[in-house]
Amino acid sequence: MSLRGKKIVLGITGSIAAYKAADLTRRLVKAGAEVQPVMTAAAGRFIPPLTIATLAGREVLSELFPEAGEAQTAWTKHVDLGLWADGVVIAPATAQTLAKLAGGFCDSMLTAVVLSARCPVLVAPAMDHDMWGHPATRRNVATLQADGVTVVPPAHGELASGLIGDGRLPEPEDLVAQIGRWLDESGERGIGHDAARLGAEADAPASLAGRHVLVTAGPTREALDPVRFLSNGSTGQMGFALAAAAARRGARVTLLAGPVALDTPPGVERVDIVTADDLLQAALAHAEADVVIAAAAVSDYAPAEPADRKLKKGDDDLTLRLRRTPDVLGTLGAQKRDGQTLVGFALETHDGEAHARGKLARKHLDWIALNVQGEPGAGMGAATNRVTLLGADGARVEIPTAPKAEVAEAILDVLASSPSGGDAR
Incomplete structure (x- = not known):
């Protein structure tokens, strides 16, 4: 990732994750960026400003007003930095910082820089799991996103409190990659604070802050014997892309993942399942979700009597008796509550739209995403997809062939x- 020539104000606030800011600073500089660090007083309790200044090659700014001996015009540095920067990045951003930014408070050099900035702003929150999920924090995140601020959801894992959940600052190498993409995309769209003030925030992705999104992804496996199973070729890429996109929009995302070789997206709670029965139980445990996107490829049939020992070769022909697996999506549709949005997928080989519309009606869905196996650039195993979204109200939206991450954003x-189908916002 090259950031050559980019000017970045790096804000560091008082989280235990501030120790990662040293590595983040080093990586940004190594990528070619000019980094101006700005630390809050609380951040200095976790990492010495001298460390950050040495890595950035610039003095750390903290105080809004000039100290003794400084020129009296030094208090306008926040204005100068707001004009100088190509982007303001706050990592880690505490719950206190999010609250101050959402409320427009200006009591430090960092908050003054943000209010003065004419460039895009990105925040990477880091805090305890319960603080991240608190309604006040979710409201603040939604406010910031509505103002055009990009929010990188925290990662899932072990926290300083000893709890396990969402709240970790993503690893510096991942942040640098996201910052690079963000600056490129912001430059293409012309998104900055001035644009947001003029109403261009509509160009930014719609917020899902405060919403619970449940996504199912990947195949299921139904045991034939201890070493063999019935399954399909789903790789889980589409479902994982949808989970990642929802998390980027501020949602609390639960991902029910079949057996796939994919890393958990940042900020996503992952529950691994194997069989269709596993998936049903996990889905029912999270059936209160505001938005359910069922992208998993569920095996329709399972061996009725799986062997407890490996089957050996015998006759040339082997007859299997199969049973129907539970209808996960149909079960969720039958108990769908008011205000909930339910989205299904239909992978077809022929008469696709007719089959998809039938499934849409039978399972009480709001939307169904139709893709055709065998079509170039679409279906299982492909890195791209082409989707036709069909709505319960008759809506029909074509999403052209694109990488699955882009298709996921378009679906959201x-x-x-x-x-159509309720409020997914």
């Missing part, structure tokens, strides 16, 4: 912008 855009 449709859910957020259309009244």
Whole structure:
């Protein structure tokens, strides 16, 4: 990732995750960026400003007003930095910092820089799991996103409190990659604080802050014997892309993942399942979700009597008796509550739209995403996808062939912008 020539104000606030700011600073500089560090007083309790200054090659700024001996015009540095920077990055951003930024408070050099900035702003929150999930924090995140601020969801894992959950600052190498993409995309769209003030925040992804999104992904496996199973070719890429996109929009995301070789997206709670029965139980445990996106490829049949020992070769022909697996999506649709949005997927080989619309009606869905196996660039195993979204109200939206991450964003855009099937925002 090259950031050559980019000017970045790096804000560091008082979280235990501030220790990662040293590595983040080093990596940003190594990528070619000019980094101006700005630390809050609380951040200095976790990492010495001298460490950050040495790595950045610039003096750390902290105080809003000039100290003894400084020029009296030094108090306008926040204005100068707001004009100088290509982007303001706050990592880690504490709950206190999010609250101050959402409320427009200006009591430190960092908050003054943000209010003065004419460039995009990105925050990477880090805090305890319960603090991240608190309604006040979710409101503040939603406010910031509405103002055009990009929020990188915290990662899932062990926290300083000893709890396990969402709240970890993503690893510095991941942050640098996200910062690079963010600056490129912001430059293409022209998104900054001035643009947001003028109403261009509509160009940014619709917020899902405060919403619970449940995504199912990957295949299921149904045991034939201890070493063999019935399954399908799903890689889980589409479902994982949808989970990652929802997390980037501030949602609390639960991902029910079949057996796939994919890393958990940052900020996503992952529950691993194997069989269709496993998936049903896990889905029912999270059935209160505001938005359910069922992208998993569930095996429709399972061996009725799986062997407890490995089957050996015998006759040339082997007859299997199969049973139907539970209808996970149909079960969720039958108990769907008011205000909940339910989205299914239909992978077809022929008569796709007719089959998809039938599934849409039978399972009480709000939307169904139709893709065709065998079509170039679509279906299982492909890095790209092409989707036709069909709505319960008759809506039909074509999403052209694109990487699955882009298709996921387009699907969420449709859910957020259309009244079909309830409020996905």
